[in-house]
Amino acid sequence: xxxxxxxxxxxxxxxxxxxxxxxxxxxxxxxxxxxxxxxxxxxxxxxxxxxxxxxxxxxxxxxxxxxxxxxxxxxxxxxxxxxxxxxxxxxxxxxxxxxxxxxxxxxxxxxxxxxxxxxxxxxxxxxxxxxxxxxxxxxxxxxxxxxxxxxxxxxxxxxxxxxxxxxxxxxxxxxxxxxxxxxxxxxxxxxxxxxxxxxxxxxxxxxxxxxxxxxxxxxxxxxxxxxxxxxxxxxxxxxxxxxxxxxxxxxxxxxxxxxxxxxxxxxxxxxxxxxxxxxxxxxxxxxxxxxxxxxxxxxxxxxxxxxxxxxxxxxxxxxxxxxxxxxxxxxxxxxxxxxxxxxxxxxxxxxxxxxxxxxxxxxxxxxxxxxxxxxxxxxxxxxxxxxxxxxxxxxxxxxxxxxxxxxxxxxxxxxxxxxxxxxxxxxxxxxxxxxxxxxxxxxxxxxxxxxx
Numbered sequence: 001x002x003x004x005x006x007x008x009x010x011x012x013x014x015x016x017x018x019x020x021x022x023x024x025x026x027x028x029x030x031x032x033x034x035x036x037x038x039x040x041x042x043x044x045x046x047x048x049x050x051x052x053x054x055x056x057x058x059x060x061x062x063x064x065x066x067x068x069x070x071x072x073x074x075x076x077x078x079x080x081x082x083x084x085x086x087x088x089x090x091x092x093x094x095x096x097x098x099x100x101x102x103x104x105x106x107x108x109x110x111x112x113x114x115x116x117x118x119x120x121x122x123x124x125x126x127x128x129x130x131x132x133x134x135x136x137x138x139x140x141x142x143x144x145x146x147x148x149x150x151x152x153x154x155x156x157x158x159x160x161x162x163x164x165x166x167x168x169x170x171x172x173x174x175x176x177x178x179x180x181x182x183x184x185x186x187x188x189x190x191x192x193x194x195x196x197x198x199x200x201x202x203x204x205x206x207x208x209x210x211x212x213x214x215x216x217x218x219x220x221x222x223x224x225x226x227x228x229x230x231x232x233x234x235x236x237x238x239x240x241x242x243x244x245x246x247x248x249x250x251x252x253x254x255x256x257x258x259x260x261x262x263x264x265x266x267x268x269x270x271x272x273x274x275x276x277x278x279x280x281x282x283x284x285x286x287x288x289x290x291x292x293x294x295x296x297x298x299x300x301x302x303x304x305x306x307x308x309x310x311x312x313x314x315x316x317x318x319x320x321x322x323x324x325x326x327x328x329x330x331x332x333x334x335x336x337x338x339x340x341x342x343x344x345x346x347x348x349x350x351x352x353x354x355x356x357x358x359x360x361x362x363x364x365x366x367x368x369x370x371x372x373x374x375x376x377x378x379x380x381x382x383x384x385x386x387x388x389x390x391x392x393x394x395x396x397x398x399x400x401x402x403x404x405x406x407x408x409x410x411x412x413x414x415x416x417x418x419x420x421x422x423x424x425x426x427x428x429x430x431x432x433x434x435x436x437x438x439x440x441x442x443x444x445x446x447x448x449x450x451x452x
Contacts, residue, residue: 024182
């Protein structure tokens with residue numbers, strides 16, 4: 001058998017849904033055509049004059065309620081916080097004392113329902129590892145569940161492929177490591193395979209708003225919901241203006257007159273156009289909206305729809321052991337659907353709608369006085385965030401981070417940058433002002449002010 005047959009056989013042996021098999025088959029076909037995974041800068045043009053969130057009309061109370069009544073919120077929640085030393089869902093990490101990401105999401109959803117008198121169901125796209133603890137966390141919030149809809153659905157998984165012969169890898173030491181998620185582009189297939197798509201439509205839900213569970217700036221906006229309904233937009237991607245901090249994130253471009261999303265893995269070697277933030281001035285916030293009826297129609301014609309460009313990630317079968325078997329993980333990005341859904345739109349939004357926590361650097365900023373957590377679950381910025389760079393060896397793992405900031409995050413309201421290297425422990429009530437560099441070994445005392 002060919003490596004394609006081997007890989008498909010491994011997937012079907014796990015009783016995969018036909019849509020999952022067809023989506024994986026497409027990724028294998030794309031793998032056989034290396035050019036399909038590449039987007040050279042010379043083929044792309046910049047994008048200008050996008051509609052803006054602030055330019056959308058404010059809907060009437062009734063239009064807002066009607067739009068939110070037919071909208072579901074989906075949070076991507078498959079990630080374990082292994083990069084920060086966690087062994088459970090990253091979304092259960094406390095963003096403020098006593099409040100996790102999921103707690104804030106639940107409060108946001110309940111507050112919007114009450115404010116607009118709308119249904120607004122919430123669903124998580126979980127992995128096997130995040131499912132039970134995440135659902136337990138949500139169920140602590142009374143009134144969040146919907147009698148006609150599940151609180152979650154599971155993302156899919158597929159075989160990791162050996163880099164030498166592209167056949168499914170074998171790893172008897174831990175067979176679970178033989179499998180990987182297909183990236184968040186799996187959202188569309190997972191909705192169909194889990195039955196969640198049909199349940200949402202049967203319950204009268206027409207549109208979805210999707211974002212990462214660690215992005216508390218991504219709250220459903222009634223202006224976008226009403227705009228989607230009024231103009232029958234099949235797919236919309238929220239984008240924001242790029243800055244020097246966004247050189248690595250996926251950016252928006254135009255190719256042959258159509259919008260496309262380009263990720264770093266799709267850049268050919270030697271092509272430096274990706275980091276040109278003046279030419280490609282919008283980055284993908286990973287907040288998107290789509291029409292469920294349109295998605296169902298696409299999948300009736302093509303079970304693997306929507307078409308998504310392939311992203312090939314080269315890793316080792318055991319990510320903690322760089323000497324383990326090299327593998328390929330075939331992934332897709334959900335925002336890339338903007339390049340294949342006819343009538344798809346991009347919408348410029350303020351950067352406040354993009355506030356993810358990917359590292360302990362981000363976590364320190366979020367826990368500081370630069371953000372207030374409101375009663376309705378919003379993380380409201382109180383100023384401009386400084387550039388924070390914590391020594392990864394000393395602060396990269398959550399346990400080390402918590403120990404070194406046992407007295408809480410320092411005040412960063414008057415800071416422009418904070419760089420910490422070496423063995424440094426911070427006391428309670430520390431204040432950072434200006435550009436500050438702290439080198440260890442050092443203990444910063446309670447109430448101390450660090451001035452640049």
